[in-house]
Amino acid sequence: MTDQLTPIDRAKYTAAHCAADFVQDGMRVGLGTGSTAAWMVRRLGTRIKQEGLRIIAVPTSTRTAQLARDVGINVVSLDEARWLDLTIDGADEFDAELTLIKGGGGALLQEKIVATASDQMIVITDAAKEVKTLGAFPLPVEVIPFGWRATKALVEEVLASMDVMGQNSSLRVNGDKPFVTDEGNYILDLDLGRIGNPRQLALVLNQVPGVVENGLFVDIADQVVIGHADGTCELRDLSSGTPETSTRQIDLEDSRNIFSDL
Template identity: 70%
Template sequence: MSGELSPIDKAKFVAAKRAAAFVEDGMRVGLGTGSTAAWLVRCLGEMVRDDGLRIRGVPTSTRTAVLAREVGIEVISLDEARWLDITIDGADEFDGDLNLIKGGGGAHLQEKIVATASDQMIVITDASKEVETLGAFPLPIEVIPFGWQTTRALVEETLVSMDVLGRDISLRMNGDAPFITDEGNHILDLNLKRIGNPRQLAMVINQMPGVVENGLFIDICDTVVIGHGDGKVEVRDINTGTVEHDRLDFVESDNLFKDLAD
């Protein structure tokens, strides 16, 4: 079955498989959203089923919750967990300081809440997501529907004084209708091309009325696990400054390769 996977899916799989090793029995685990995080959920589900791993998962979206239950992970709310041992999630971009852009899947609000309520955040990704400077991937900001066009105008005006290369803003759509988040909000995608000062931009955007949260994750990620299509894995820890290299083999009979629709 693994021979049917594309190199990018293999990279996502080995990153998820390596990150799953950080999860220990009895942990409360934040479960991210997106295609790479879905691999992680499948890996943990396999460990629950085959190895007797006992964990409680806090999903960051409705679709992650559905998948977690399908693979046998006990799902609880963040209010029930109160605090998490670890959160494992993907990213749309990351830089050398492990600052991130997230929100391509529209779940960055819950993802940021869960990640900051954790002792440790691990990001699983492939090498294509690493950038020298954040901003090539559009930066999502979640805004309330009321007055969203006014909020957009305020953001456009503010970007004039920010260290960014582009200032195009688009309302995220789902077909002919605006995309709606799990909280019932809209998303504005900021096509900035380059963000010179992510910390400043994140603070300024979040001060605007109508803005709920932005997709910049600054000083939140502790470790990044980078997968490659040939099975190589690199683990970078920002706190210790260490870099580890590993290689994972693909198992032809692995049940994880079934039901890949995510």
């Protein structure tokens, strides 16, 4: 079964498997959105069935919520959980300081709220997402529909004074209509090329009228689990302030069950 998977899918499964093992009985867990997070949700479902793991989970999107219910995870709202022990989520890009670009799947607002309402955030990813400087992946910015063109113009005006390579933005679409988030908002994707100062850019973007939130996650992630196609996962921990790296090997044959219903 695993021989039919792409190297990227094998790497995603590896990261998801390793990170899901950080979840302990009785935890309140934030569940991310995206392809790598989906592997993690399925792994938690397997642990619930095989080990009797008991958790409550707060999903970051409607599609993650549905998947979690499908695999037997007890889903609640963040208001019900109030605070979380751990959030596990993917990233579109990350750098050495674990600053992230997120929002490629359109769930950046709920993802950021859930991550910041957690004692710890673990990022799950493959090695291709690691960059020296953020910005090659378009930066998502969630905006309210009212006056979005004016908001877009203001955002581009702000970019002219930022340490970025490009200043173009585009409205994300779904077919011939604007893509709509779970909160009923639109997304502008900023083609920046390079982001010299992510912290400054995140602060400035959120001051633009009409902007709800941006996809820069600064000082939120504590650890990153990087999966590799050979079943090796690399853990980098910044929670102590000093980067620590460890590795672990998993048996990719265990992936047969998790992929069997895809």
